[in-house]
Amino acid sequence: MPMQAGRPKILGFISEQASAWLVALVVLSVGSALTVVVAWAAADLYQQQVHQRFQLLVNERFTRIQERFEDQEQRLGSLQRFFANSADVSRSEFDGFAQPLLLHARAYSWAPRVFREQRSQFEQQISRQRGEPFAIRELNALGELAPATERDEYVPVLYSQTQSLLGAPLGFDLLAQPLRRSALERAQQSGKPAVSQPMQLVGVEPAYAAGVLLVAPVSKAGDTEPYGFVMAVISMRQLVTDGLPKPNRDNLVMQIVDTSDSQQRELYASSNALGNSHLSSTRRLALGDHVYALSVRASQVFDMANHSSMNTVLAMGVLLSALLSALLYVLVSQRQRALKLVEQRTVQLRLREQELRGAHGQLRSVLNAATQVAIIATDLRGVINTFNAGAERMLGFKSEEVLGRLKLESLHLASELEARAVPLSAALGKRIPPSQAMLVESPDSQHEAREWTLVRKDGSRLTVNMLVTVLLDDYGLWVGHLAIYLDITAQKGAYEALAARDRLLKKLSSHVPGGIFQFTLEPQDNWRFIYASQGMRDIYEIELGVLQQDARTVFERIHPLDAERVRASIRLSALQLSHWREEYRVQLPQRGLRWIRGEATPEELPGGGTLWHGYVSDISDLKRVEEELRALSITDSLTGIYNRRYFQDRLKVEMLRLNRSAGTLSLIMLDIDHFKRINDQHGHAMGDRVLQELCKRIGQRLRRTDVFCRVGGEEFAVLCPGTDGAQAYSLATQLWQSLRNTSMEPVGIVTASFGVASWRADEDIDGLLLRADSAVYVAKQAGRDRVEACGSGQALMPVGAGLLAKKP
Template identity: 85%
Template sequence: MPLQAVRPKILGFISEQASAWLVALVVLLAGCTLTGIVAWATHDLYQQQVRQRFQLLVNERYTRLQERFEDQEQRLNSLRRFFLNSQQVSREEFDGFTQPLLLRARAYAWAPRVFREQRSEFERQVSRDRGVDFVIRELNTAGELAPAPQRDEYVPVLYSQTQSLLGSPLGFDLLAQPLRRATLERAQKSGRLAVSQPMQLVGVEPAYAAGVLLVAPVSNQAGNDPPYGYVMAVISMRQLVADGLPKSPRDNLVMQIVDTSDVQQRVLYESNNVVADSPLVGARRLTLGDHVYALTLRPSKVFELANHSSLSAILIMGGLLSLLLSALLYVLVSQRQRALKLVEQRTVQLRLREQELRGAHGQLRSVLNAATQVAIIATDLRGVINTFNAGAEKMLGFTADQVVGKLTLESLHLATELEMRSAKLGVALGKRIPASQAMLVESPDSLHEAREWTLIREDGSPLNVNMLGTVLLDDHGLWVGHLAIYLDVTEQKRAYEALAARDRLLKKLSAHVPGGIFQFTLEPQDNWRFIYASDGMRDIYEIETGLLQQDAKRVFERIHPLDVERVRASVRLSALQLSHWREEYRVLLPQRGLRWIRGEATPEELPGGGTLWHGYVSDISDLKRVEEELRALSITDSLTGIHNRRYFQDRLRAEIARLNRTHGALSVIMLDIDHFKRINDKHGHAVGDAVLQELCARISQRLRRTDVFCRLGGEEFMVLCPTTDAEQAYSLATDLWQSLRTAPMDPVGVVTASFGVASWRGDEGVDGLLLRADSAVYVAKQAGRDRVEAERARA
């Protein structure tokens, strides 16, 4: 066919006769139009993204500042609770407690209330304690601290922990200055935290002087009396707000904080970076104590530079691409004719090459015959074999004369295997595939992959091979036949079957072993890996074995947080000492919850470094549960359900040992049911047991969570009261005595008991305490029963 008869189109739609300049102009206009549309859409998207980024920054900054304000409140409240829970706080205790609290606060201070008649004695006492003169002071007109004049009341700074290099203004009277006085009065009136108006702080470097005073009143534990002092946090707004935030040259936001309760609306803090020319603004409210602050956030120049628009870049790049594309099409169209001439020249050259290829065909056949370990078979489009190399003759037992031009590729395959493959391909591809083509058609899920087939030798015996099939094309790209390459895999298959049999045996053995069997390695780079994990490992940790072999750290994610570091340390110690590893630990499973696991393994050192363990793990949750039940039974009275004598004795010894170390109070209440033998004799032992159970139920309801209620035996009971003095224990015993007398028990009526109370003395042991409680019960019995008797005073 002459070349002039074929008129292809460039890119499928541009005729070769079209003017190159016209094509270039049309493409340029279309490209510029598309660039404009993309630029408009990009600009709109840019505006939305800028607003979203600004809102994210505003929310993050507001959250951080509010957390800092709340953190200062929590720290001051903890200092107030420290004073509330302490009868007296020394300076060393104050310094030790407040030193860790100094985070974004310039200072913490304690200022007690001192009245006019107490001033002299207070100053002398503090001077003696500190070793230097101490005077209650205030700021004079020159801004210096001077002795304060006589007033009805003072609140001087007694203790102070500060970060300031200028020291602490000890003795400074907070009532001498109106802003501080107003803050203390609001704190005293509300009983909660109070914040001062913006002020210049005393004893603080000028750079941090602008700030507020956060005050909390300290009252007695009852909370009904006026406060006897105040704890304070001296807060510099510069330190509280700016510390930890980006420096001004790199900050994306410009902040301003204004106290809304301030009549003058003074600015408490303001960033010194430059505000961007943007309408974006964010407003939030911060709370500190009893004040609300207005937080205003605007984008800075840094934010504006970091979020610049790419509109100009899109316009420039789009214009350049349009220009380049039009120039490319101009070149393609203008050189079309010259390309056709080059094609004619190449055609002549290809004909010469055809002759050379025919000569190479003979060489290729020699190469095919030289491949004696691989069967290479080629067919035409009908499937008739036209090439059968020496490797195929050796593998199948046929000669080339018996096969070439006489047999098809289908005749060499097992017929049933072809039919099964044909049916499977028909389902996958949605059309019928002839059995003669089944070995040559590729399924969608295995393109260009070797498949295993069964061939029939000349003697009729089967042969397992791997086959790779492909199409044969001529010089013009036309399909002329197929090429099949076969590789004998009989020995390889036998090896795979032996390995599979070994794996099945190992899996069967591990399935009958309770728990899980594993091989685990720890490599020098701290790489944890399971070489082998049986199916039991999946049941133990509720993790698939495949995932365990990919990442051993999944097991440590299942281990209880309180046990995981201990397990890691024991594994490393076993690797270091090559000692037997054994651990019991808890795991938290998604389905079964908390379980107890026991693991054992024997380590060995690997030649290339690292350690290999062979071991097993098993679930011991049932064993742990039985141990806990046995322990509970050993310390519980089976009839009443309360603790027994053994538990009481162990607990009493532990409490006395604790008191010998830390001091404190401890009391016991012993009670004996009055005339209990009459109840058993008159109503029977079943009713007597019911009376004991009802008595225990009534008393248990009246006890505190820290009290320990035990049955000593028969009708004798004991209540162990930690941190309880004699007066408190007597009051509790009276309450228990009343709970028995107020309501009768069916069918015996009112049941009474005799109570004896004793408190621990530092110079006696367990027997002395119990003897005094028993003596008090004896006195109650002798006095007519149904009463509470306290221990007798020491002679």
């Protein structure tokens, strides 16, 4: 047959020129896609490296600043010990000791305590020592130093060693300014160093005026009260910036804020420009009795030093893809010239046709070498004329028993041929005999291998895949058929085993409590369930078909308050490849609100994305039991009110609220008078009834915001958020009257001693509890059956027939 008559088109249905363009476009598209993937991976790696560099810089900066804070405390501690261990310290001795300490601090000072009656003698004595007038001073309304007003006590700056060019404000009374006075009082009460709120420092250049005062009390051995204070005047700008890079070279932008300051004022803020990245970190710094928040973000210098190379990767990848597509276009377009060259060589190939016929024997040897595949050729009548060694091995026949004697149909199962012939005849519109059923293709066939059953020589059967094609001679005439058989018996058994395993898995999953699933998160943020057991339908009340088509139906069931948390935890698990575990609520159409627990183990997919294997279960009953147990753990079993544990937890929460924002808080504590006498005279059962009746009466008069707790055997506490001292005192009076106005049969009148304390600024939990307990103690010592307010100096007690009288 001439070569020109059988020349095919590229891709079978379009012209060669169009095929060249198509190949070039496909290569360009694939290359661009690969470039995007590589760029995305490079960008992800870049983001990880930038984050690691930023964290290293933040750790180094935090360590440096924290070491400087600790160094300031150590230096002030050495100055404190110097005064405590010295009988008297002169100015020259102070200067000699304090001068070497001036590192990262503006000044170190010594300020003794001077009382009202000592002021005149103290000023005269210091004036004689200094040889110039000396007076205790304070800032007036114009911001100038003027003689201090009369007070019971003064703490003037006597010695000062400073780096400031403006000198030291000697004689300045630290008690004249609220922030400094608060720091001194806290240092005096605790006996430990205390730090002031952020302030503008006196006698310091304006650029370094923002800072704090670190104060330490100085006491002689055996004394409980300090006779003076040593101070470190700390400028935050000097402390933080010494030794750091210049602003135009600094990679970090810092901000330091006092967490205890209600106004959240800045103690320090970097002057360099903030970068565009979202990298940030917050650390906690401790100085004295204060905690500061160090906020760090990346600067423009950091962004410039860590720029991404993704644009370069994209440009180079697209350029290489374009060059490769152009090269392939040139190669494919040369096919026409190659075909012409083939035509020229056809004549030479025909001359060698005879030589190829001689190679027919070699071809037969090759066929016989294919021992794993049966190759059988027939003539137009179906008589077998080629039977290779693979066919002998597969079917058990010798080639001499088959060649020219058997037809191909004799090797097939007859019932299968008849069953195949019926649909073929209907599809082709003519009768197809069973003997030809294996050789005829249906109209919708794409020359694919078809499954058949063959019969061996011993009568056994095997399943094969058969591919059949026509045989043409040199002139294109149909001379027979060629059938290739592949034994798939083992493969089919494997498929059946897999099907049986799938059925077993489905049966097992249907009996497991809860639901088993496989869930994927693809790079395009596509959420999908690739497998879900029957239990998933019961958990979410969603049909499995709908569940596997769109995973969003599950998230629509999740409670709105939990949905975003669940999504975030899934993304975090995908990012870190960490075990996923969540408990969340779902709103179901039939069963309403239910609690669900889910657990899954992730793995990264080769093509991108994450696959989870996990399960979900309904834990609503468990949650109900947990709530009941929690209620039992915070409730007193005898009286039914809150117990000591809940009181302590609630008090901590209220104190944290007060530290974050301004507010009021009061505490009422009461102790039943002579409760042991009630138990001894009437028995413990009656004592329990008294406790229950007392709780009932007090509970009826409390507000909804008050927290009533039993903190001991006969000790009770009422926590009053948003209540000042006067309101708490009034409430305690009402509770006191409710007990003593009505008797408890057969015990009679049961009274209690009440103590009231309201929260003060800068007071901790122990301080508030101690003051309230002290008020109860005072009430007990004063004769019981009364109300004492800590610090108020007044009490209520019964006089005559229920009359109230003020205690002097």
